[in-house]
Amino acid sequence: MLLGEVVGTLVATRKEETLEGLKFLVVKSLDVDGKQAGGSVVAVDGVGAGVGEVVLYATGSAARQTVATHERPCDAVIMAIVDTWEVEGKEIYRKG
Amino acid sequence: MLLGEVVGTLVATRKEETLEGLKFLVVKSLDVDGKQAGGSVVAVDGVGAGVGEVVLYATGSAARQTVATHERPCDAVIMAIVDTWEVEGKEIYRKG
Amino acid sequence: MLLGEVVGTLVATRKEETLEGLKFLVVKSLDVDGKQAGGSVVAVDGVGAGVGEVVLYATGSAARQTVATHERPCDAVIMAIVDTWEVEGKEIYRKG
Amino acid sequence: MLLGEVVGTLVATRKEETLEGLKFLVVKSLDVDGKQAGGSVVAVDGVGAGVGEVVLYATGSAARQTVATHERPCDAVIMAIVDTWEVEGKEIYRKG
Amino acid sequence: MLLGEVVGTLVATRKEETLEGLKFLVVKSLDVDGKQAGGSVVAVDGVGAGVGEVVLYATGSAARQTVATHERPCDAVIMAIVDTWEVEGKEIYRKG
Secondary structure, eight states, rough: HHHHEEEEEESSSEOOGTTTTOOEEOOOOTTTTSSEEEEEEEEEEEOOOTTTTTEEEGGGOOOOTTTTTTSOOOOOOEEEEEEEEEEEHHHHHHHH | OOOEEEEEEEOSEEOOGGTTTTOOOEEEEOOTTTTTEEEEEEEESOOOTTTOOEEEEEEGGGGGTTTTTTTTTTOEEEEEEOOEEEEEEEEEEEOO | OOEEEEHHHHHHHHEEETTTTEEEEEEEEEOTTSEEEEEEEEEESSSSOOTTTEEEEEEGGGGGTTTTTTTSSEEEEEEEEOOOEETEEEEEEEEH | EEEEEEEEEEEOOOOOGGGTOEEEEEEEEEEETTEEEEEEEEESSSSSTTTTTEEEEEEEGGOOOOOTTSSSSSSSEEEEOOOOEEETEEEEEEEO | OOOEEEEEEESSSSSSSSGOOOEEEEEEETTSSSSSSEEEEEEEEEEEEEEEEEEEEEGGGGGGGGGTTTTSSSSSSEEEOOEEETTEEHHHHHHH
């Protein structure tokens, strides 16, 4: 999984029918030091995440293993909201 | 999913039989700030997208989870046409 | 799918048994402007492509969705021979 | 599979339900010469790995082929702890 | 599939149970001109390859389509030993 920060939302009315009702969030990836890693993705929200939250997202076929995304044409899903992580004994991030 | 702009079309008469009838679109990827991200892909159209439209496309096995592409050798599908998205409270794009 | 040019052939006698009879082609990827994109791959031929032809190839699990490659350890397949494509109204390539 | 060093841990209370009980580890990837390769990932622990250990991790759908991760939205799993490896006859790493 | 040269071996005693008995090889990827491409991977051996041999390896779910790797948490497998390949009519490599 990759770390990311939810930075925005996306609306798409015309879409594959099975995607109806899903929430699309704009995510910028973070490296393990908590800095922006340069990449970004539009992910389906599987856990009720909101703008400003730091999350874990899964890509590829793993993104269809949530209740929300099962058998849907979705290749990126937010599957956890991060509370905290540490690297080499140092806390990098803690949810405010 | 990744953001992209449909920039063209592709014709391939000789192809795997199950691909018959599918429409191939040339897509340049966009980053979340709406600028071209440098990559490009040929995607199957799953939603009736046309040249000039901003779309979401899914890659990998997710690309076979649409009615059009089920069990076909397709690794990229356009599954939504984007109306609008915003990043950090600022509207980046709105369909004209 | 990605665009590529078939630039050569590869022979491998000792291989996973289920690959027997498949043709391996060396493919250099092209960007949508028709220039070499820097990457390359060895793909199984699913459509009777030959050296010099411009093709579409699919990677990942999509590469096992052709008659030739079903349930075989193959992660790249040529699934179409390109006739022509255009970008922003300009023809980039037409098969000679 | 890729080589990595476990450098930290991550806690996420709010997550997809099926991920309950899994341990998330922060992993920096290593190249085959044992140096940090620049990338990093958050992986589920499938083998009881701890901070400081050198491991192999699998990504993509392979990451769901362990007892811990079966049918869960997980795209990276640690599936082995490395004892030693060598390149061109020279030992690069041996577990201390 | 990608081209690679087997440069070493790896031992991991503590691993996901289903990986018991598999041989892990260290592989440096080659580009189609036969030069090292910069990347590397640890792959399961599916064909009896040894150090110094030039091979084809498959990644992703394709890596589980060999007898050795079926339903195992493996994302890279060597599925062929290369005899020879040519690019634009010129032989790049022939097994010695």
